[in-house]
Amino acid sequence: MTATLPPGTRNGGPRGWPLLGNLPAFARDPLAFFTSLRDDYGDWVPWTLGPQRNVLVSRPELAGELLGAVESTFRPTELGWAVHQLLGDGVVVATGDDWRRKRALVQPAVRPRQVRAYAATMVECADALAGGWREGARIDVHREMGGLTQRIAVRTLFGSDAAGREGPIGAAMATAQRELGAEFRGLTMFLPPWVRTPGRSRMRKAVAVLDREIAHVIREHEAASARGVDRDDLLSRLLAARDEHGAPLTRKGLRDESITLYVGGHETTSTTLTWAWQLLSGAPAARARLTEELDRVLGGRLPSYEDYARLPWTRQVVQEALRMYPPIWLITAVAGPEARLGGRAVPAGTRVWTSPWSMHRDPRWFPEPESFRPERWDADAPHPVPEHAWFPFGGGPRACLGARFALVEAALILAVLGQRFHLDSGSGRAGVFPGLTLQPDRPVPATLRRPGR
Ligand code: HEM
Structure with missing residues (x-):
């Protein structure tokens, strides 16, 4: 046998x-x-x-x-009610020829040349966060990283049209992602779509907010592009995308792919960062090498996209965090x-x-x-x-579309924050909680110290 x-x-x-x-x-x-x-x-x-x-x-x-x-x-594999509710028929959900067409439409928005344009937003948001941190303060690392990658996701997706909408979009996304995780963990994802649960009604409400807010942002983008304004955010790239017959994404398609990129990229990257900080906190030699590399290459200035290639140790820290704690x-x-x-x-x-x-x-x-x-x-x-x-990014034809985006984002955030702070978790260590992504099983508190301490 x-x-x-x-x-x-x-x-x-x-x-x-x-x-x-x-x-x-x-x-x-x-x-x-x-x-x-x-x-x-x-x-x-x-x-x-x-x-x-x-x-x-x-x-x-x-x-x-x-x-x-x-x-x-x-x-x-069929992804269940909650994923369909949130992502509609976006590239993650689509299969066959429909998926091929959508993947080809979305891919140009996340290719390396575009990621270069998003890098400045990543650095700006991380710098603003570090500006509000004080030595000796206690922070919840996972919460801080979640807030940071959420701001980056909204701004890289929607650019200046997101101003004033980050709050409602972020809150609705947070609810939707929580409910997505709960469905997944509770195996209610196998329940038929007509079954009503309190979680599903929270999900419906959050999706209604997202639909309203994103429809508004899409209309503003369409108006700007009709005026010939060229922008560098993800939604503008999706608006400009054409399939092999010259057809653009529909409004529903723009909504679905925007939410897909947000959901695909936000929580995965924030948990990667949380784990990276916890791992660094327990590894003084790796931390010293990080501080040395950041000092030598950046000398106190903010990093740019080009610095990503110049920071091999920082990249390896991310790679190793993704090995030990692959979000998917x-x-x-x-x-x-x-x-x-x-x-x-x-x-x-x-x-x-x-x-x-x-x-x-x-x-x-x-x-x-x-x-x-x-x-x-x-x-x-x-x-x-x-x-x-x-x-960690899968493989084959359905490999992650945002791998470059995520790797650059994680490394630049480590570089901006790591130059100024060491996030000292002391002897506390969170364990893993396997939800939709691999989450810490409790808050990850840390004291902010100067690097090298
Ligand atoms: C550390 C961060 C990330 C990890 C670990 C990750 C992981 C993955 C994995 C494993 C898959 C394939 C899933 C499967 O085959 O079942 C995937 C697909 C995908 N990811 Fe990511 N991802 C990350 C960040 C991002 C970002 C930042 C974006 C968008 C900007 C993104 C967008 C997508 C999309 C659109 C797909 C679906 C591709 C398709 O079905 O053709 N991801 N991701």
């Missing part, structure tokens, strides 16, 4: 409960569940979630092959009739899972995986990371 299974397969997978399958173990602690599936059963593990047949794959090449096959022999901690796809993986046929309808969390903490690809070691990303590191072993 084992001979017909791919390399790394052992013991055939965990036994499940009648009807529920492995749902109880998965729901109790999905991160530990994935890690134990890999440790106890190998790199290809069949398991069940109620009637749903699943396979967890834990080898980099299998993850790479899976991600590469999404939109051909595999299809993306699982990725799944459903096998179509022709699906194959690792040389074997996968029965149609099987949901194949791969987890950046368990892959990134596998000692075979990352020696001492529980240690924060940005030096593992040095160009001449003794243990090169295998292809596809680090995939």
Whole structure:
């Protein structure tokens, strides 16, 4: 039997409960569940979630092959009511030819040349935040990073038309994202759309506010572009986008893609930063190297987009934070009739899972995986990371559209704030809470100190 299974397969997978399958173990602690599936059963593990047949794959090449096959022999997983409510038919939700067209329309808005234009806003917002901080003060790191990336998201998306609207947009987005996380965690995402819950009614109200506010911003942008005003924000780029037939995004399309870019980029980046600060707080040598690099390269001035390439250690801190705490901690796809993986046929309808969390903490690809070691990303590191072993941004045709945006944003924020402050969390350490993204399980308080202290 084992001979017909791919390399790394052992013991055939965990036994499940009648009807529920492995749902109880998965729901109790999905991160530990994935890690134990890999440790106890190998790199290809069949398991069940109620009637749903699943396979967890834990080898980099299998993850790479899976991600590469999404939109051909595999299809993306259905995302549920709350995601549809918030993101409409945006690029994250769309599939097939509809997705291809939308991805082509959105991509130009986030290509590196555009990210260069957004970098100034990122630095400006981080500088304003640092300007309000005082040495010795106590802050909640996660809250501060959430507020900062939210301001950056609203301004890079909507530019000056967002003035005065940041409050309502930010509050409605925060409610919507909370409800999205709650649906996901509570598994209510599997309830049919007509089922009403208090969470769903909060979501509907938040979406109504967003629809109103964003419709207003879109009208102002359309009027400005009719006057020939050229702007550098994301919405202006979406307005200018044309598909291969010369057709623009509709108003509904502009609304859906704006919200998609906001939701895709805000919480993922703020949690990355929160984890990076917590990790740095417990790693004096890594922190000293950060301070040295920032002093040497920037000499007290604010960074620009060009400095991103000149700050390798800062980038490696981000890369290592994304390894230890990948915000998107699982990725799944459903096998179509022709699906194959690792040389074997996968029965149609099987949901194949791969987890950046368990892959990134596998000692075979990352020696001492529980240690924060940005030096593992040095160009001449003794243990090169295998292809596809680090995939916080997914991979294949549906890989993250905002990876460059996020990496630049996180590094520039570390550079602006890290020049002036060390965020000292003392001996307190937050653990992980696997919601829609990998959140800290409690507030992350820190005392603001001068760097080098
Ligand atoms: C650290 C920050 C980020 C992380 C870890 C992250 C992670 C991911 C991952 C893993 C996927 C693929 C999901 C899957 O295949 O199921 C994805 C897709 C996506 N991301 Fe990100 N992301 C981040 C930031 C951003 C930003 C800043 C933006 C926008 C400016 C963005 C926009 C998108 C979009 C539009 C997609 C859907 C692409 C498609 O389906 O074709 N992300 N992201």
